Structure formats: C-alpha cells, structure tokens
Amino acid sequence: MVRRKTDNFTITEEMRNEALIQIEDICMLMCGSLLATLGMPALSSSMHDAFNREFQREHHFDQPNLAERVRPNVPLLNAEQKNVYDSIMKVVCDETGGLYFLDAPGGTGKTFVISLILATIRSRSQIAVAVASSGIAATLLEGGRTAHSALKLPMNLLTVDQPTCTMNKNSATAKLMRECKIIIWDECTMAHKRALEAVDQTIKDLRGDSKLFGGALILLSGDFRQTLPVIPKSTAADEVIACLKSSSLWRYVKKFKLSTNMRVALQNDPSAAEFSRQLLALGNGEIPVDVSTGLISFPANFCEFTSSKEELITKVFPDIAQNYKNLDWISERAILAAKNNDVDSLNFVIQSQIAGELHSYKSVDSVAY
Numbered sequence: 001m002v003r004r005k006t007d008n009f010t011i012t013e014e015m016r017n018e019a020l021i022q023i024e025d026i027c028m029l030m031c032g033s034l035l036a037t038l039g040m041p042a043l044s045s046s047m048h049d050a051f052n053r054e055f056q057r058e059h060h061f062d063q064p065n066l067a068e069r070v071r072p073n074v075p076l077l078n079a080e081q082k083n084v085y086d087s088i089m090k091v092v093c094d095e096t097g098g099l100y101f102l103d104a105p106g107g108t109g110k111t112f113v114i115s116l117i118l119a120t121i122r123s124r125s126q127i128a129v130a131v132a133s134s135g136i137a138a139t140l141l142e143g144g145r146t147a148h149s150a151l152k153l154p155m156n157l158l159t160v161d162q163p164t165c166t167m168n169k170n171s172a173t174a175k176l177m178r179e180c181k182i183i184i185w186d187e188c189t190m191a192h193k194r195a196l197e198a199v200d201q202t203i204k205d206l207r208g209d210s211k212l213f214g215g216a217l218i219l220l221s222g223d224f225r226q227t228l229p230v231i232p233k234s235t236a237a238d239e240v241i242a243c244l245k246s247s248s249l250w251r252y253v254k255k256f257k258l259s260t261n262m263r264v265a266l267q268n269d270p271s272a273a274e275f276s277r278q279l280l281a282l283g284n285g286e287i288p289v290d291v292s293t294g295l296i297s298f299p300a301n302f303c304e305f306t307s308s309k310e311e312l313i314t315k316v317f318p319d320i321a322q323n324y325k326n327l328d329w330i331s332e333r334a335i336l337a338a339k340n341n342d343v344d345s346l347n348f349v350i351q352s353q354i355a356g357e358l359h360s361y362k363s364v365d366s367v368a369y
C-alpha cells in the first residue's frame, strides 16, 4: 500500500484505512480471512472500530431505496412464492422464530423471494443476515457473506462431535446473532450437519434461551438434488451421514416448496420446459437405474450426445481459433464437468487451439496467497 501526495490531493490515514476496510470486506467474502492473516497491512482501527464496523455493515442499507424496490416486486410473486414471503414475514413480525427450509429446484425463484425478504426486513431498519455455503452463492445475495465467515463456523467439524462457533460473547458477530430478525442460509445442502448444530448451540448460548436456535428465525434454502457436503476422500454414504437431513435438528424443520420454474415460465419455451421436467425427474431419482451397472440412461431427447471429448469441444466451441474474439459468442457457451481432472484436460485442449500468450484469472471466490 503506497501513501502518495500529488499537487492537489493527499491520501490521508483515514482514506488509506477506508480502502483497507473495503479490501478486507472483499477478502472476508472470498475466503473468510482478515487482511492480516493474508499477509497484507492490518487495519489501523482499534478493536472498538472493528466491532462497530461489522455491526454497521448490517445497517448500511439505503432503507427508502429498498422499500421502493420491495413495493413493485411483491405483486409479482406467484402463489407459492407469496406463501413463503407472507409466512416468513409473519414469523418475523410475531418474533416466534423457528427453523424453516425452502426447497427450491433451480430457476423456481428462490433468490427472487429471499432477496425480497431481506429487502423488506432491512427497509424497516432491522437486521437480516444473509449467508451462503459458497462464495459464489453469497455474491448473489445483497450483503451476503460466506457461512464460515459470518457465522464463525469452526474448522474442526469432521473431528469434533459437538462443535460450537468461534465467536466471543462480546463480539460484533455475537451482537448480530442476538439482534438479527432472521438468518438466511442459502445452498444449505452443502453444509455439514454439525455446522448447523454448532450454530444452534452457539445462538442458544448467546441468547441465553434453550429454545431451538435460541428462538431465532433460521431460513435454510437449497436443493438436495444438487450438491451435498463435500468430504475429502469419503464415500457416498459418508456424505449422506454428514448431510443436514441426518441431523437431529431436521425433524424440527418446517418446509416450503417452490415448483414453478420461473426461467421457463418467463421464456415460454416448450423445449426448456421439457428439459426442466427431465432434470427434476433425474434429481428426484425417478429415472430407472440399470441394476447390472448401477448407472442410469438419459432420456433420448435429453440432450445431444457426442462420442468423444474432442467432438464435444468442436460442437460447443466450433472454430474457436477465430470465434474466441467475439465476446457475445464466447459468453454464451461453457462445458461443465464434475471432476477437476476433466476440467483441466478439456481446458488444455481448448486453450491449445488459441494463439497468443496465456493469462490465468482467479474466480471471485478464490484467493492466492
């Protein structure tokens, strides 16, 4: 970090500190680490400032602006979405708390509804904490942070039976946990059950209340048809055991369901509707498994099949040596693969077809240090 003085402009200590605060906020979002732990200059703010900052972050929303955004969007909600919105807002108003789960397959408007709930609560000058299991999902929610960073989840989830979150009773996070009207946890299906249990135990302690989550309102959202907790070198059974549905807390969950795919409904595209229906059947385990191989066969009209990786690359990226310069063309295509090995080998082949120098860019939720 450089201090500079120009003829008409001096970078003051406060400006430098403000810049560091903003960089630290980004680091917290990306990897849950403070600047000092990433080998960067530490903030010169006192602990008192740091305390206020974390608390103020949840209060910095422009309330009139949020209210303006909420007003036209509530009438757009479909019946299922409206039921979720009204039910959750009633729990917020009645302060009855509880554990809720919004089961929402992709495209059904989960982010739309959650954003509206967050905006409504914040527009009333109340605190709504938004977290997600991954950094990318956290960036989709206004004021969203990773669950690890915002809830101070312990690192020893796999080795300790009853872990608790690493927050001090006098910390800003503890104050947030006591005062917030709701904690929304998106992509919860990727969380280890002990993470949720640690949050339950910690909030009980902080609020001095033995009710579920100390009487706080927790809204989990996600889709169990997608990613379960990732446990290195584990079996599928280990993942099921680690999953939230295996937690003793799961029996208390009250469930909401979204089923209308809004992406399809808004597009009015029959082939997109059929694809979404097939994806749902796949996720619901409704496609028969071949007992001899343990594999399923995709429906014939599910997608276009290719017989090799090379053919796949040619189909998705035809004449890439020329076309890669066209940003519209390149931004509307991608190959997704489940394993890093496949991603690397596909990338290697595709990149080797493009002339010029190679540059690597980091994803928004990764950090190199």
Ligand SMILES: Nc1ncnc2c1ncn2[C@@H]1O[C@H](COP(=O)(O)OP(=O)(O)OP(=O)(O)O)[C@@H](O)[C@H]1O
Binding pocket: 076, 077, 078, 081, 104, 105, 106, 107, 108, 109, 110, 111, 112, 113, 262, 263, 266
């Ligand atoms: N009631 C609604 N009225 C208008 N647009 C809507 C409504 N609900 C959702 N949408 C739009 O539909 C699209 C999909 O919604 P959204 O991104 O919230 O879905 P999602 O369930 O979070 O999907 P994914 O999990 O795949 O991200 C978005 O463009 C969103 O703005």
